[in-house]
Amino acid sequence: MVIAGSAHANVVAVVHALMEFHYLAQAPAITEEGCEKIAAALAEFHHYKHAIIDRGLRQGDQSGLVLEHWEIPKLELLQSVVPSIPQVGSVLQWSADTTEHAHIEVVKDPASRTNNKDYSSQICCRLDCVEKCQMFDTAVCLCRATVVGFSSSAIEHDKDQSDREVGYAADDADEAGEAILNDLWALKQSPSDFFNITAKYVASTAPSSSPLHTFMCGSTAFHLNLCPSLRHLSVDSATEKFAIPDLHSALGDFLALHSCHGRRI
Known part of the structure; x- marks a missing residue:
């Protein structure tokens, strides 16, 4: 987008400063000089x-x-981006997907059904209505399960069944009720347990055809991207790009170590 010449110079400066801030803050690695540039871009935005x-x-x-x-x-x-970088690292590693999704469900969607006045009270009223509808759906589903034969009271009136059969039927009714509640209220997608995944990798005796992308160090689990941005890179290019002068010797030691153990790479 080119706006120079069609907008006032100060307006262009505002847009430029804000875009500069966003680009600099998305860097995968940020140094002290980078923090200074980010702070300067934000200060320029506030100035213009x-x-x-x-x-x-x-x-x-x-x-x-x-x-x-x-x-x-x-x-x-x-305002808190630059002060947080020395404490938690680059902001690019963090994701706000969960909170953003919650913000959409409990704020944006209910707010779109208001008259743009008294947002807080109308949003709360909307959420209360949604919760009551969910509770009603739960009650209806449980009632239907009871009608089709899972009611313990109906089972007790069946004189042809033994006490053991009554107990089994009651257990089935409880399991059916739990299944309905889980279907209505349980999370649709559970978070990945990288600690458990790492433990399975360690316990597995089958050789891996590729380097592990999930591993653990102390109380921290790491999960690396399976689709790297650099798929093909020569050793010389990697040495120059990432400033690793001893990469050749390190790879030689690595290959020699695995050759001694008879492992295929």
């Missing part, structure tokens, strides 16, 4: 951002009215 409001470019999505403030939560969040 008044140009957006001065020219009436910040407007409401639905009202179309000019907004004369920068009360945006995500902009507030940008």
